[in-house]
Amino acid sequence: MQERAEQTRRSLLEAAASLFDERGYAGTSISDIATRSGHTSGAIYFHYASKEKLALAVVEGHFATWPPLIERHTEPATGTPALEQLVGLSFAVARAFRDDIVVRAGARLWTERTLIAAPLPPPFVGWIDAVTAMLERSRAEGELAPHIDPERAARTVVCAFFGVHTVSEALDRRRSIEDHLSDLWALLLPSLQARPAPMELLPVARQG
Amino acid sequence: MQERAEQTRRSLLEAAASLFDERGYAGTSISDIATRSGHTSGAIYFHYASKEKLALAVVEGHFATWPPLIERHTEPATGTPALEQLVGLSFAVARAFRDDIVVRAGARLWTERTLIAAPLPPPFVGWIDAVTAMLERSRAEGELAPHIDPERAARTVVCAFFGVHTVSEALDRRRSIEDHLSDLWALLLPSLQARPAPMELLPVARQG
Numbered sequence: 001m002q003e004r005a006e007q008t009r010r011s012l013l014e015a016a017a018s019l020f021d022e023r024g025y026a027g028t029s030i031s032d033i034a035t036r037s038g039h040t041s042g043a044i045y046f047h048y049a050s051k052e053k054l055a056l057a058v059v060e061g062h063f064a065t066w067p068p069l070i071e072r073h074t075e076p077a078t079g080t081p082a083l084e085q086l087v088g089l090s091f092a093v094a095r096a097f098r099d100d101i102v103v104r105a106g107a108r109l110w111t112e113r114t115l116i117a118a119p120l121p122p123p124f125v126g127w128i129d130a131v132t133a134m135l136e137r138s139r140a141e142g143e144l145a146p147h148i149d150p151e152r153a154a155r156t157v158v159c160a161f162f163g164v165h166t167v168s169e170a171l172d173r174r175r176s177i178e179d180h181l182s183d184l185w186a187l188l189l190p191s192l193q194a195r196p197a198p199m200e201l202l203p204v205a206r207q208g
Numbered sequence: 209m210q211e212r213a214e215q216t217r218r219s220l221l222e223a224a225a226s227l228f229d230e231r232g233y234a235g236t237s238i239s240d241i242a243t244r245s246g247h248t249s250g251a252i253y254f255h256y257a258s259k260e261k262l263a264l265a266v267v268e269g270h271f272a273t274w275p276p277l278i279e280r281h282t283e284p285a286t287g288t289p290a291l292e293q294l295v296g297l298s299f300a301v302a303r304a305f306r307d308d309i310v311v312r313a314g315a316r317l318w319t320e321r322t323l324i325a326a327p328l329p330p331p332f333v334g335w336i337d338a339v340t341a342m343l344e345r346s347r348a349e350g351e352l353a354p355h356i357d358p359e360r361a362a363r364t365v366v367c368a369f370f371g372v373h374t375v376s377e378a379l380d381r382r383r384s385i386e387d388h389l390s391d392l393w394a395l396l397l398p399s400l401q402a403r404p405a406p407m408e409l410l411p412v413a414r415q416g
Binding site: 003023024026027111112113115124125143152153156158159160162163164165166168169170171180183184186187188190191192 | 320
């Protein structure tokens with residue numbers, strides 16, 4: 001019974017996410033979500049109380065995607081240098097943005113946040129902290145260029161990364177996101193590295 | 209008479225822009241705009257026909273800001289190298305985003321474009337073309353690193369630049385945009401330059 005309720009909640013969340021992603025918050029009604037999910041409007045009100053709460057659940061689902069992904073990519077036991085882990089993480093995030101409907105919808109809802117009568121968690125700050133920690137580890141490994149300030153560089157990397165997403169979404173719905181991300185790392189990595197590797201040895205080449 | 213009509217149009221446009229910037233498209237009504245501008249709702253319908261058309265005029269005002277700004281910053285007669293002109297242009301654009309109400313409102317309306325029943329011009333593409341041209345000029349001047357492809361690098365620069373705007377807007381309403389932009393150029397410029405200058409000679413230091 002518990003499990004069935006969980007399945008219903010998940011199927012409502014995914015139906016809502018796919019509609020929010022396609023049509024935005026204002027363009028999606030409770031009855032659209034009911035039709036897409038195969039459940040009743042009553043089920044939506046029972047499980048989520050309102051369209052605002054359902055949108056909030058999608059945005060929370062978006063944010064909940066990142067901690068396990070970050071943890072998997074920052075595992076120190078693997079012996080992978082922190083800068084290379086950072087590049088790997090960025091590609092994993094890009095793929096999630098391209099392929100995961102809850103991630104995509106959460107990002108769109110966040111840009112439409114002024115329309116939604118529910119407070120949404122602040123983005124970016126958590127990312128800047130996570131990337132700062134990785135760059136500090138890279139410094140400890142002796143791989144970060146000496147003039148780089150980890151926190152400021154982390155903010156720049158996060159800015160540039162989100163810019164790649166915005167532009168890539170506008171240009172071709174992120175179909176070329178991995179190419180765009182490779183191009184970004186090709187410009188950023190040589191400045192971050194204490195000993196810039198020849199272009200063909202950049203970890204980006206191995207991710208494509 | 210003609211001039212007076214022009215003044216009324218401009219004052220309506222600026223009142224609408226300041227409200228769209230503060231409250232977004234959905235949160236702004238014709239009567240709010242009338243109150244803010246000191247004109248009547250009738251004047252708004254007379255000059256702009258509808259809220260959609262007024263929003264479109266703000267977005268067009270946003271886009272119309274760039275060609276004269278680009279022209280001023282790419283004047284070849286000044287003898288300024290293209291890469292340095294590009295950095296100067298980026299700071300001018302950042303200041304416009306921070307200080308010009310029509311530019312700010314146009315950017316917000318563009319992110320809310322799904323709500324507006326009027327086709328908006330596509331962004332980014334024109335910027336990528338303009339930056340590509342500047343990087344090609346830099347190549348002709350012998351200042352662009354040989355492995356850099358002007359078009360791909362231009363796309364990356366535009367992506368990163370818009371990302372700085374998005375994050376800077378979310379973090380502190382762009383108050384620190386010039387610092388964030390200096391940090392971005394400190395990472396990008398050494399990769400773009402054929403002979404990277406020492407950090408303290410980067411044109412960014414002279415723009416701060």
